[in-house]
Amino acid sequence: MARRAAAYQREHPDVRLLRLGVGDVKGPLAPAVVEAMAAAVAELGRAETFRGYGPEQGYLFLREAMAREDFQARGAEIGPEEICVSDGAKSDCGNIGDLFAPESRVAVCDPVYPAYVDAAVLAGRAGTYDPATGRWSGLVYLPCRPEDGFMPRPPEEPVDLVWLCSPNNPTGGAATRGQLQAWVDYANDCGAVLLFDAAYEAFLDGTDRPRSIFEVPGARRCAIEFRSFSKTAGFTGVRCGAVAIPSELVREGQSLLSLWRRRQSVRYNGNSYIAQRGAAAAYTPEGRRQVRANVAACRRAARLLLEGAEAAGLTAYGGTCAPYVWARVPAGMTSWSFFDLLLREAGVVATPGSGFGPGGEGYIRFSAFGGEETVRAAVERLRRL
Ligand code: PLP
Numbered sequence: 001m002a003r004r005a006a007a008y009q010r011e012h013p014d015v016r017l018l019r020l021g022v023g024d025v026k027g028p029l030a031p032a033v034v035e036a037m038a039a040a041v042a043e044l045g046r047a048e049t050f051r052g053y054g055p056e057q058g059y060l061f062l063r064e065a066m067a068r069e070d071f072q073a074r075g076a077e078i079g080p081e082e083i084c085v086s087d088g089a090k091s092d093c094g095n096i097g098d099l100f101a102p103e104s105r106v107a108v109c110d111p112v113y114p115a116y117v118d119a120a121v122l123a124g125r126a127g128t129y130d131p132a133t134g135r136w137s138g139l140v141y142l143p144c145r146p147e148d149g150f151m152p153r154p155p156e157e158p159v160d161l162v163w164l165c166s167p168n169n170p171t172g173g174a175a176t177r178g179q180l181q182a183w184v185d186y187a188n189d190c191g192a193v194l195l196f197d198a199a200y201e202a203f204l205d206g207t208d209r210p211r212s213i214f215e216v217p218g219a220r221r222c223a224i225e226f227r228s229f230s231k232t233a234g235f236t237g238v239r240c241g242a243v244a245i246p247s248e249l250v251r252e253g254q255s256l257l258s259l260w261r262r263r264q265s266v267r268y269n270g271n272s273y274i275a276q277r278g279a280a281a282a283y284t285p286e287g288r289r290q291v292r293a294n295v296a297a298c299r300r301a302a303r304l305l306l307e308g309a310e311a312a313g314l315t316a317y318g319g320t321c322a323p324y325v326w327a328r329v330p331a332g333m334t335s336w337s338f339f340d341l342l343l344r345e346a347g348v349v350a351t352p353g354s355g356f357g358p359g360g361e362g363y364i365r366f367s368a369f370g371g372e373e374t375v376r377a378a379v380e381r382l383r384r385l
Pocket of ligand 1: 023087088089090091113165169197199227228229230235236240241
């Protein structure tokens with residue numbers, strides 16, 4: 001997609017491309033975060049306050065802030081000792097597979113954030129790829145339907161690991177409490193572990209959707225949650241995330257929290273002190289106000305995008321609880337042919353839904369991360385097209 005857009009731009013240098021394909025934030029960082037990181041750098045620059053290796057699981061000041069604000073304040077019972085800080089959700093989503101047997105059966109949504117599939121492929125759990133269907137023989141695909149808000153239903157068969165992502169990339173859907181309860185009940189019934197990616201939870205501010213799987217009764221026995229400061233506080237370049245694993249989560253007699261701590265202390269030396277100080281600043285009253293304002297601006301742009309796509313005649317979803325709008329392509333077109341049409345006729349770059357798995361064919365993803373001005377201009381071009 002990026003290559004096609006770049007080739008088109010080379011051929012048409014005068015066209016101002018409007019990029020709605022980006023999954024990256026635009027910045028800048030919140031001033032409270034910048035101040036905290038600058039202070040941390042100054043500390044490291046003085047012999048009396050210098051710090052070398054930190055705790056592999058992250059500094060307590062950050063884990064305490066996360067436990068209090070991200071979990072306990074929302075009625076989710078997670079303590080600082082159950083949180084392990086990292087350099088971001090992508091590494092954690094890839095690395096978590098180390099805790100499970102190679103033959104573990106993995107279920108993924110369809111469409112899906114591709115990193116979960118890639119991690120299963122790298123671990124040898126995905127079987128073989130069939131180019132005709134776009135599917136891996138070893139994976140269980142969970143269809144995501146518009147009538148369910150693109151959240152999957154538990155399958156009939158038992159599986160070992162289930163990837164869930166709410167708010168969802170790419171569909172922009174967000175799970176209801178009832179949907180998550182159904183998953184928790186399923187997992188506790190069959191022994192599956194839910195791998196819950198909450199990277200976009202900040203976009204649920206002010207809604208009644210759970211921002212953590214641990215808000216759902218029974219989740220402490222069956223779930224692991226991945227958190228990220230990337231989309232919440234603009235940390236895509238700074239890097240900071242965390243995994244929450246309840247002490248009650250035990251499989252084959254082993255505490256997964258202990259196993260994960262062991263894995264991290266063998267393979268990881270902890271995230272940077274500077275990044276962790278920056279992340280902790282997002283929980284101060286000032287920092288919270290600033291990062292919320294950034295997320296709110298992105299949500300406004302997403303809402304404009306949704307309304308603009310609908311006004312242009314597309315059937316569109318998402319855009320209220322996530323930075324993404326997921327739209328059906330016009331009848332008779334594929335994800336890629338619509339991508340090309342948007343590029344050539346409107347100078348708008350989006351992401352073809354088929355890149356997110358076979359269930360994404362027939363859809364296109366628009367991202368609001370480019371900001372309100374880009375979105376307004378793109379929506380006007382869509383309307384004209
Ligand atoms: N999870 C989802 C669903 C994402 O969309 C992304 C990034 O786009 C990530 C995780 C990666 O987050 P991080 O930047 O913390 O590695």
